[in-house]
Amino acid sequence: MGSFLKALDAPDPAETRGMFRIVTRHKVGLxxxxxxxxxxxIRQLDGALGVTTFDWFGGSYIDNSARNxxxxxxxxxxxxxxxxxxxxxxxxxxxxxMSDRAGALVGEDLIKKFGWKLGDQVVxxxxxxxxxxxxxxxxxxxVSYGGSDxxxxxxxxxxxxxxxxxxxxxxxxxxxxxxxxxNRLSDEIDRIFxxxxxxxxxxxxxxxxxxxxxxxxxxxxxxxxxxVIIVLVIVLIAANTMALSARERVxxxxxxxxxxxxxxxxxxxxxxxxxxLSLIGxxxxxxxxxxxxxxxxxxxxxxxxxxxxSAIMLFPEVLLMGFGVTLFVGLISGIGPAxxxxxxPITEGLRHMG
Amino acid sequence: MTDSLxxxxxxxxxxxxxxxxxxxxxGINLTIGDGEFVALMGPSGSGKTxxxxxIAGIDRPTSGHIFxxxxxISSMSESGLAExxxxxxxxIFQTYNLIPVLTAxxxxxxxxxxxxxxxxxxxxxxxxxxxxxGLSDRMSHxxxxxxxxxxxxxxxxxxxxxxxTLLIADEPxxxxxxxxxxxxxxxxxxxxxxxxxxxVMVTHDPKAAAKARRLVRLxxxxxxxxxxxxxxxxxxxxxxxxxxxxxx
Numbered sequence: 001m002g003s004f005l006k007a008l009d010a011p012d013p014a015e016t017r018g019m020f021r022i023v024t025r026h027k028v029g030l031x032x033x034x035x036x037x038x039x040x041x042i043r044q045l046d047g048a049l050g051v052t053t054f055d056w057f058g059g060s061y062i063d064n065s066a067r068n069x070x071x072x073x074x075x076x077x078x079x080x081x082x083x084x085x086x087x088x089x090x091x092x093x094x095x096x097x098m099s100d101r102a103g104a105l106v107g108e109d110l111i112k113k114f115g116w117k118l119g120d121q122v123v124x125x126x127x128x129x130x131x132x133x134x135x136x137x138x139x140x141x142x143v144s145y146g147g148s149d150x151x152x153x154x155x156x157x158x159x160x161x162x163x164x165x166x167x168x169x170x171x172x173x174x175x176x177x178x179x180x181x182x183n184r185l186s187d188e189i190d191r192i193f194x195x196x197x198x199x200x201x202x203x204x205x206x207x208x209x210x211x212x213x214x215x216x217x218x219x220x221x222x223x224x225x226x227x228v229i230i231v232l233v234i235v236l237i238a239a240n241t242m243a244l245s246a247r248e249r250v251x252x253x254x255x256x257x258x259x260x261x262x263x264x265x266x267x268x269x270x271x272x273x274x275x276x277l278s279l280i281g282x283x284x285x286x287x288x289x290x291x292x293x294x295x296x297x298x299x300x301x302x303x304x305x306x307x308x309x310s311a312i313m314l315f316p317e318v319l320l321m322g323f324g325v326t327l328f329v330g331l332i333s334g335i336g337p338a339x340x341x342x343x344x345p346i347t348e349g350l351r352h353m354g
Numbered sequence: 355m356t357d358s359l360x361x362x363x364x365x366x367x368x369x370x371x372x373x374x375x376x377x378x379x380x381g382i383n384l385t386i387g388d389g390e391f392v393a394l395m396g397p398s399g400s401g402k403t404x405x406x407x408x409i410a411g412i413d414r415p416t417s418g419h420i421f422x423x424x425x426x427i428s429s430m431s432e433s434g435l436a437e438x439x440x441x442x443x444x445x446i447f448q449t450y451n452l453i454p455v456l457t458a459x460x461x462x463x464x465x466x467x468x469x470x471x472x473x474x475x476x477x478x479x480x481x482x483x484x485x486x487x488g489l490s491d492r493m494s495h496x497x498x499x500x501x502x503x504x505x506x507x508x509x510x511x512x513x514x515x516x517x518x519t520l521l522i523a524d525e526p527x528x529x530x531x532x533x534x535x536x537x538x539x540x541x542x543x544x545x546x547x548x549x550x551x552x553x554v555m556v557t558h559d560p561k562a563a564a565k566a567r568r569l570v571r572l573x574x575x576x577x578x579x580x581x582x583x584x585x586x587x588x589x590x591x592x593x594x595x596x597x598x599x600x601x602x
Contacts, residue, residue, distance in 0.1 A: 251451060252451075252453055255445075255447070255451045255453070256464070257412075257436065258410070258412050258439065258443075258445050259439070259440060259445065259464060259465045259468070259512075260436050260437060260438075260439045260440020260441070260443075260465065260468050261436065261440075261468065262432075262433050262436040262437070263432060263433070263436075264433070345413070346407075346412040346413070347407050347412055347413050350412075350447070350451075
């Protein structure tokens with residue numbers, strides 16, 4: 001659970017790499033388009049090093065199953081890598097892609113997943129746009145951070161197939177010179193278009209990506225609540241187990257105390273047992289997580305949250321937190337039975353019929 | 355006449371059942387000498403087990419004092435009393451009260467874990483104790499693998515392994531068949547005679563009481579009879595193996 005939450009809090013790649021990307025979209029939402037001319041207007045702003053456009057195509061590849069789902073965008077090949085300069089072309093070339101209007105730039109993860117190679121045809125059947133695209137893989141890209149599981153093709157190909165698409169754009173991505181420019185441009189862009197028929201909302205790449213997650217509801221709150229509930233349930237189960245265990249051994253504890261074991265020793269014995277049980281449980285849980293992490297990531301790769309899945313990893317903080325939770329569960333579940341057992345009068349314990 | 359080991363002075367013990375006050379012991383005075391084997395008898399509710407618990411330091415009197423040698427155990431702190439019990443008291447219970455998950459060896463070793471003895475010394479003490487009770491060949495057996503008589507002998511080994519000042523036995527034959535009971539009583543008698551162990555035993559069984567050399571009878575919280583049935587002097591130690599016990 002901690003790893004999921006941590007993945008949601010993964011650092012903004014633009015910030016960590018000094019790439020300072022921001023995203024402009026229609027203020028109303030992603031389903032409303034912006035005029036393509038906005039991209040040209042933004043290019044003229046001081047601090048905008050690169051500007052490119054993104055249009056979600058959607059559609060289906062082979063079928064609509066989650067297994068065959070991946071990101072499909074109509075983009076501008078000429079400016080794409082100016083903004084996404086953390087991506088590098090590993091096979092084919094950007095020129096090959098640009099020279100073929102039906103060409104596609106495909107991520108390495110997708111190439112691996114579907115067993116594609118350069119020159120292969122990828123047919124996308126549109127749903128939002130009533131058109132079938134027959135694309136040819138002309139270049140492959142990779143990134144050092146996160147997943148490379150997108151397919152990008154030339155927006156001109158879509159304009160040619162669907163004239164109504166011309167002149168509109170879903171989102172505009174801007175690469176800023178620095179952090180100051182990113183902050184300034186976010187405000188400036190929205191101010192410029194504030195009184196237009198198409199007002200904008202500009203935000204950092206991370207905030208933009210998180211808005212997708214928030215479409216599912218407050219996932220962080222949900223996961224955190226789920227985690228807290230799970231921990232509380234475990235505490236209740238563990239406390240009940242320890243209480244039963246201590247109750248079964250009332251006479252044994254009384255005998256130990258009669259033999260000279262002090263209250264403190266009894267307290268430590270029962271608390272130690274509780275902590276040990278909890279640590280064994282924590283170790284087993286952690287081992288299961290470590291063993292199951294990769295298969296989990298692979299299975300999530302085939303779903304709409306594949307980008308999020310790629311950020312899930314074994315964070316040291318999560319390990320520490322898991323250790324802390326384990327100690328907490330052991331301590332909380334054992335302290336009550338331990339105190340009761342150590343405080344019970346010996347004569348009462350010896351009379352106890354277990 | 356033996357030296358005084360235990361002095362019970364004006365012991366009163368009261369319990370409260372709701373608002374009702376129950377006087378279980380009503381000003382008992384008793385002196386037990388070193389090396390005595392005393393049987394406490396009386397009907398149910400006479401206060402004999404309560405008196406035994408007070409002498410053993412697992413219960414506290416409402417008023418009065420109990421001295422074991424020079425220690426006033428009725429005024430000791432909880433942890434001080436626990437430490438005192440580990441040094442001076444060996445318990446033998448009616449229902450044996452062995453820890454079921456531990457072997458006979460481990461059960462007998464339990465009191466020694468509170469001492470500074472090392473592993474090999476502890477082993478030596480445990481082996482001697484089990485030898486004395488005749489269970490050297492049952493060391494690795496769990497209580498469930500032993501008969502009732504054998505379990506009680508393991509419990510006796512646990513009681514004597516630290517070479518305590520006083521053995522406290524609460525109905526030690528109460529759960530045993532006649533043959534096993536006789537074996538246990540012979541063993542207790544031997545511990546008293548050969549090893550000069552002071553034993554205070556609560557019993558309902560006249561045969562068990564007959565093994566003791568002094569009979570103290572209680573009724574309704576009062577001492578009504580105290581007599582030496584067999585005035586014999588303990589024999590000298592033939593086997594002084596326990597007397598050479600550990601030094602703390």
